[in-house]
Amino acid sequence: MNPETRLLLINYYQGLADALRQGTLQFTEEQAFMILRGIAPAQGEHQRRLRLCSISQACRYLGISQPTFRKLVKQGELPQGRKIAGIREKIWNKEDIEEYARKNGK
Numbered sequence: 001m002n003p004e005t006r007l008l009l010i011n012y013y014q015g016l017a018d019a020l021r022q023g024t025l026q027f028t029e030e031q032a033f034m035i036l037r038g039i040a041p042a043q044g045e046h047q048r049r050l051r052l053c054s055i056s057q058a059c060r061y062l063g064i065s066q067p068t069f070r071k072l073v074k075q076g077e078l079p080q081g082r083k084i085a086g087i088r089e090k091i092w093n094k095e096d097i098e099e100y101a102r103k104n105g106k
Contacts, residue, residue: 029054032087051094055081058097072100 019025027035036052053061059069072078078100081090 027087029056029087029089033057033091036084052084052091053094053097054089054091058092058094061094061097062101 016025033052033054055066055069059066062069064072069078073080079092079096081092083090
């Protein structure tokens with residue numbers, strides 16, 4: 001990548017990060033995940049690909065309702081979600097959701 005392109009990317013993403021921190025720029029949950037998925041592959045082959053999902057995505061994958069999902073989290077069957085700066089909702093590692101599905105025939 002040439003230096004000019006690198007500088008454009010740095011300035012663009014820095015501006016987005018600043019606006020997110022200040023609360024002047026907000027994405028929907030789906031938009032935020034699309035951005036994260038787009039950025040993650042560019043981080044290099046040596047890093048594990050970012051595989052995140054929202055509660056609604058996890059529920060669709062498992063074929064369960066959100067109250068059922070929350071109950072499974074509360075019971076310790078599924079891990080607690082985690083917060084990422086700039087995303088309002090908790091997120092889950094998709095591998096954890098897939099592992100639960102495999103163990104429970106979902």
